[in-house]
Amino acid sequence: MEAELFPRARAVIAPGAVHVPDWLAPALQRELLDACREWARPPAGLRTVRTPGGGTMTARQVCLGWHWYPYAYARTAVDGDGAPVKPFPDRLGELGRRAVTDALGTGATSPEPYDIALINFYDADARMGMHRDADERSDAPVVSLSLGDTCVFRFGNPDTRTRPWTDVELRSGDLFVFGGPSRLAYHGVPRVHPGTAPPELGLTGRLNITLRVSGR
Numbered sequence: 049m050e051a052e053l054f055p056r057a058r059a060v061i062a063p064g065a066v067h068v069p070d071w072l073a074p075a076l077q078r079e080l081l082d083a084c085r086e087w088a089r090p091p092a093g094l095r096t097v098r099t100p101g102g103g104t105m106t107a108r109q110v111c112l113g114w115h116w117y118p119y120a121y122a123r124t125a126v127d128g129d130g131a132p133v134k135p136f137p138d139r140l141g142e143l144g145r146r147a148v149t150d151a152l153g154t155g156a157t158s159p160e161p162y163d164i165a166l167i168n169f170y171d172a173d174a175r176m177g178m179h180r181d182a183d184e185r186s187d188a189p190v191v192s193l194s195l196g197d198t199c200v201f202r203f204g205n206p207d208t209r210t211r212p213w214t215d216v217e218l219r220s221g222d223l224f225v226f227g228g229p230s231r232l233a234y235h236g237v238p239r240v241h242p243g244t245a246p247p248e249l250g251l252t253g254r255l256n257i258t259l260r261v262s263g264r
């Protein structure tokens with residue numbers, strides 16, 4: 049990664065949606081990457097998600113706490129090997145709370161604990177279409193952590209899949225939190241920039257971890 053002339057600034061992208069660059073220290077990125085490699089193993093490991101229309105998502109996914117499939121949550125990998133979903137680790141819950149406080153302030157923390165992690169792995173050609181995270185029964189903010197390659201993260205509005213939106217560059221270690229009026233905003237990943245991960249991390253591709261509250 050090139051050295052920046054100026055450090056990238058934290059930015060409010062929409063009401064309740066905040067980008068905090070370089071939130072995860074390199075050692076924590078390494079720890080999370082190692083953990084993702086373990087979580088990706090079977091049973092209930094990394095899988096290709098099939099949509100009801102017959103398509104497949106190009107980002108592959110593994111879940112912790114609750115298993116997401118289009119468009120609901122289950123306790124087992126119902127669209128995979130059927131195994132029980134791996135437990136949601138306490139340390140991710142703590143990380144989620146700290147992320148919300150740092151991004152949105154103490155008033156924004158959810159009374160319910162974070163209990164879902166969706167981990168998406170993007171290779172150079174993977175992307176994610178515009179969608180809303182609408183299968184949770186909680187309005188607690190979604191916490192997004194990025195590792196590896198830089199991507200374009202498109203953050204839109206709650207009403208339409210189309211403009212207005214803002215394209216944000218998410219790099220390894222960046223935090224993005226969306227809650228409040230932006231909790232149900234459409235968002236997606238139109239592009240990953242291959243080969244942009246910090247070399248010392250040791251990841252080819254991009255991982256994104258979203259932490260959520262199920263409300264169940």
Ligand SMILES: O=C(O)CCC(=O)C(=O)O
Nearest residue numbers: 166168181201237256258
């Ligand atoms: O990869 C990202 O940055 C976004 C992932 C996402 O929107 C999701 O998992 O619902």
Ligand SMILES: [Fe+2]
Nearest residue numbers: 179180181235
């Ligand atoms: Fe999403």
